[in-house]
Amino acid sequence: MKIQAINGFKDILPEAAVRWRSIEQCARDIFERFGMREIRLPILESTELFVRSIGESTDVVEKEMYTFTDKGLTMRPEATASIMRAFIEHGLHVQQPVQRLYTIGPMFRHERPQKGRLRQFHQVDAEIIGAVEPQIDAELIAMGQMLLDTLGIKVNLEINSLGCPVCRPPYKQRLVTHLQEISSELCDDCRRRTLTNPLRVLDCKKPPCRAAVADAPSLLDVLCPECDQHFFGVRQSLELLAIPFAINRFMVRGLDYYTRTTFEFLTTDLGAQAAVGAGGRYDGLIEQLGGPKLSGIGFAMGVERMALLMEQQDKTQWPSEPMDLFVAALGTESLPLCTRLTHELRLQGIKTAIDYSGRSLKAQLKQASRVQARFTLIIGDDEMERQQGILRNMASQEQCPLDLNGAHHQLAERLLEALR
Numbered sequence: 001m002k003i004q005a006i007n008g009f010k011d012i013l014p015e016a017a018v019r020w021r022s023i024e025q026c027a028r029d030i031f032e033r034f035g036m037r038e039i040r041l042p043i044l045e046s047t048e049l050f051v052r053s054i055g056e057s058t059d060v061v062e063k064e065m066y067t068f069t070d071k072g073l074t075m076r077p078e079a080t081a082s083i084m085r086a087f088i089e090h091g092l093h094v095q096q097p098v099q100r101l102y103t104i105g106p107m108f109r110h111e112r113p114q115k116g117r118l119r120q121f122h123q124v125d126a127e128i129i130g131a132v133e134p135q136i137d138a139e140l141i142a143m144g145q146m147l148l149d150t151l152g153i154k155v156n157l158e159i160n161s162l163g164c165p166v167c168r169p170p171y172k173q174r175l176v177t178h179l180q181e182i183s184s185e186l187c188d189d190c191r192r193r194t195l196t197n198p199l200r201v202l203d204c205k206k207p208p209c210r211a212a213v214a215d216a217p218s219l220l221d222v223l224c225p226e227c228d229q230h231f232f233g234v235r236q237s238l239e240l241l242a243i244p245f246a247i248n249r250f251m252v253r254g255l256d257y258y259t260r261t262t263f264e265f266l267t268t269d270l271g272a273q274a275a276v277g278a279g280g281r282y283d284g285l286i287e288q289l290g291g292p293k294l295s296g297i298g299f300a301m302g303v304e305r306m307a308l309l310m311e312q313q314d315k316t317q318w319p320s321e322p323m324d325l326f327v328a329a330l331g332t333e334s335l336p337l338c339t340r341l342t343h344e345l346r347l348q349g350i351k352t353a354i355d356y357s358g359r360s361l362k363a364q365l366k367q368a369s370r371v372q373a374r375f376t377l378i379i380g381d382d383e384m385e386r387q388q389g390i391l392r393n394m395a396s397q398e399q400c401p402l403d404l405n406g407a408h409h410q411l412a413e414r415l416l417e418a419l420r
């Protein structure tokens with residue numbers, strides 16, 4: 001019996017890892033332009049952290065977390081709660097009143113695996129903590145849009161406002177009453193959610209539910225003046241930055257701590273409409289976790305989905321990183337020299353491959369093309385005797401002699417010169 005990776009957990013093979021690295025690098029480059037700083041967080045946290053931040057009656061906490069029940073620990077299902085925990089624990093707001101933080105890494109949720117959705121999935125997560133101005137919301141959204149644009153991923157941006165503790169509860173009450181009137185048209189999940197998490201009914205993906213809630217009351221119509229003003233400011237700022245968007249009054253969040261601005265970057269290129277990234281404002285979260293009364297806004301982008309979309313658009317095989325030089329040691333005489341030289345070149349920053357098997361020149365040249373070496377250095381018994389190796393340009397097939405006399409570092413320097 002072969003041992004295989006478990007369901008919902010996936011290897012990222014070297015060819016795919018090249019694409020992953022370019023996504024991560026691009027995110028770092030762009031985020032740092034916006035003054036974001038990286039934070040690295042543990043994968044295991046107290047279960048309590050997620051119960052208190054995400055909320056007990058959410059799908060995530062109810063049924064999707066990987067929890068060590070005997071130890072009270074959980075593998076993080078998302079990054080925001082961990083960032084907030086670290087922010088409070090280290091008093092980061094004392095250093096700098098507005099913190100801009102990002103992290104990249106794996107998250108864990110026990111969901112039914114499907115295309116682009118895994119149980120170990122990876123996110124690029126960005127948060128701005130300590131600022132309430134609507135321009136901040138627009139700036140963060142613009143940063144996400146810039147990342148996707150740069151990666152060549154086409155998305156539609158949708159935004160909504162989820163109100164605040166002043167205007168949301170009365171709205172929720174109205175919504176519950178409405179949902180109870182139409183409960184016969186709702187799916188079982190939604191009937192259950194009507195009391196536990198009524199907003200979630202609005203974004204049920206099942207067609208009968210979608211049709212049933214089409215004329216449910218909208219929170220946008222009953223926002224308090226402050227929330228209304230804020231949402232207006234966000235729209236105005238997005239227009240100023242020339243970021244196209246649509247308002248989706250049915251967009252809600254599965255997580256309880258979101259307030260006001262909420263947004264999603266959506267694509268139809270993965271079959272059904274799917275979010276590549278999503279985020280929003282969470283003005284009460286930090287206080288809820290025992291921290292100062294500060295507001296925050298953030299988003300998470302799915303690395304798997306970004307990679308899939310890039311792969312779909314770009315049919316060409318991404319080359320793995322080519323090597324600078326392949327050292328073909330023929331016969332046994334040249335092997336010590338070739339071994340030492342290879343090490344010397346790697347010290348000098350040259351990507352060098354070598355074959356110790358003493359195979360034929362033909363076999364080694366084949367190996368050299370397989371690793372996409374720009375040059376191959378051929379040294380056999382004859383070359384040792386003449387103290388002259390052969391340097392072959394793999395693209396042009398031109399060959400030139402290379403003096404093997406002198407110390408290893410001199411030889412390495414001569415090679416460096418020739419490779420330039």
Ligand SMILES: [Zn+2]
Pocket residue numbers: 163164165166167168223224225226227228
């Ligand atoms: Zn409000």
Ligand SMILES: [Zn+2]
Pocket residue numbers: 186187188189190201204205206209
């Ligand atoms: Zn439903």
